[in-house]
Amino acid sequence: MRTSRLPFPGWFRMHTSDPDCPFCEIVQRDDPDAREVYRDEHVVAFFPTEPAVLGHTMVVPRGHVPDIWSLPEETSAHLARATVRLAAAVRGAVEPEGLNIIQSNGEVATQTVFHLHVHLVPRWASDAMGPIWPEETDYTEQAKDQMQDRVRQACREMHEND
Numbered sequence: 001m002r003t004s005r006l007p008f009p010g011w012f013r014m015h016t017s018d019p020d021c022p023f024c025e026i027v028q029r030d031d032p033d034a035r036e037v038y039r040d041e042h043v044v045a046f047f048p049t050e051p052a053v054l055g056h057t058m059v060v061p062r063g064h065v066p067d068i069w070s071l072p073e074e075t076s077a078h079l080a081r082a083t084v085r086l087a088a089a090v091r092g093a094v095e096p097e098g099l100n101i102i103q104s105n106g107e108v109a110t111q112t113v114f115h116l117h118v119h120l121v122p123r124w125a126s127d128a129m130g131p132i133w134p135e136e137t138d139y140t141e142q143a144k145d146q147m148q149d150r151v152r153q154a155c156r157e158m159h160e161n162d
Contacts, residue, residue: 018064023115027062038086042078045086048119052129055094055122059083065116067105083118096122100132 017024026034027044035047037057045059061079065071071079087099102119104111123129 016064018115021064021113021115023060023113023117024064027060038082038089040082042075043082045082052119052121053123053127055090055096057086057090057120059086059118059120060115066114067111067116068103069105071116079116079118083120087120090120090122094122097125098123100129102132 017028022031025031026036026046033049036044037047038045038059041062043059043061045057048056048058059079059082061071061075063075065075083101087101090096091099100119100121100123102121103117105116121129
């Protein structure tokens with residue numbers, strides 16, 4: 001059982017807009033240059049100003065949520081549903097060979113706007129984006145086993161606190 005009286009960390013931020021947030025401006029229709037492609041009661045989707053490829057679409061929750069750790073499960077369900085539907089729309093519109101779905105959290109993970117967003121990036125073998133994963137890593141089996149144990153423990157603790 002949660003000890004906090006709030007439903008989750010960041011609850012107040014989620015239910016407000018941030019006056020300094022460019023994505024909140026788009027949600028509030030205060031950015032006339034936004035290339036919006038979809039809107040419903042839970043999300044807004046639009047093209048970024050500097051797309052990685054044509055058809056690159058971003059999906060944001062309408063409430064200001066800075067990152068995935070502040071995202072309530074109910075909002076995540078709406079965001080996931082819209083992401084799947086918009087992925088199908090992008091596929092139908094641009095007929096890509098593949099699709100990356102990218103969601104980054106924190107500066108070190110290349111998040112530059114701190115309003116949670118999901119990138120739908122259509123991909124072609126000849127596009128300018130290139131690979132997004134290292135070709136290989138050199139982690140030891142022991143290091144991988146230790147990390148598996150740590151994440152499993154965190155999952156058990158999360159389940160116990162539900």
